[in-house]
Amino acid sequence: MTNPAIEQEWQLLLQKLHESFGKAPDLNGILFLIGVQELGQGKRNFSKEEKQDLMHWAICKVLSLSGFYEIEGIDQDGWVHWQPTAKLPYLRLDKQEDLLKEHVLLYFKEEVFG
Numbered sequence: 001m002t003n004p005a006i007e008q009e010w011q012l013l014l015q016k017l018h019e020s021f022g023k024a025p026d027l028n029g030i031l032f033l034i035g036v037q038e039l040g041q042g043k044r045n046f047s048k049e050e051k052q053d054l055m056h057w058a059i060c061k062v063l064s065l066s067g068f069y070e071i072e073g074i075d076q077d078g079w080v081h082w083q084p085t086a087k088l089p090y091l092r093l094d095k096q097e098d099l100l101k102e103h104v105l106l107y108f109k110e111e112v113f114g
Contacts (some may be wrong), residue, residue: 034058
């Protein structure tokens with residue numbers, strides 16, 4: 001990350017997650033955790049496809065905090081479907097990761113730690 005303040009916040013989040021789970025997950029692991037949290041069905045086994053869907057859900061959720069997505073609807077199984085509302089900027093891969101990390105931090109500030 002190029003922003004030292006964001007990097008410091010990211011490291012603090014990883015430390016908190018390490019304390020809670022016994023290890024610090026990577027970005028994908030954190031997105032999975034957010035997806036499970038948002039689904040609200042508790043701990044259970046997920047198929048590979050469901051895990052991918054949970055990570056997609058998490059990406060949409062965190063980016064919705066800046067208006068990039070909004071909820072389109074919820075299906076009969078309780079899964080949220082998202083629609084884009086603003087075009088994401090074209091970014092190099094490393095900058096895409098920075099954008100996601102910033103939004104994950106925002107999610108934890110607003111939705112988890114309040």
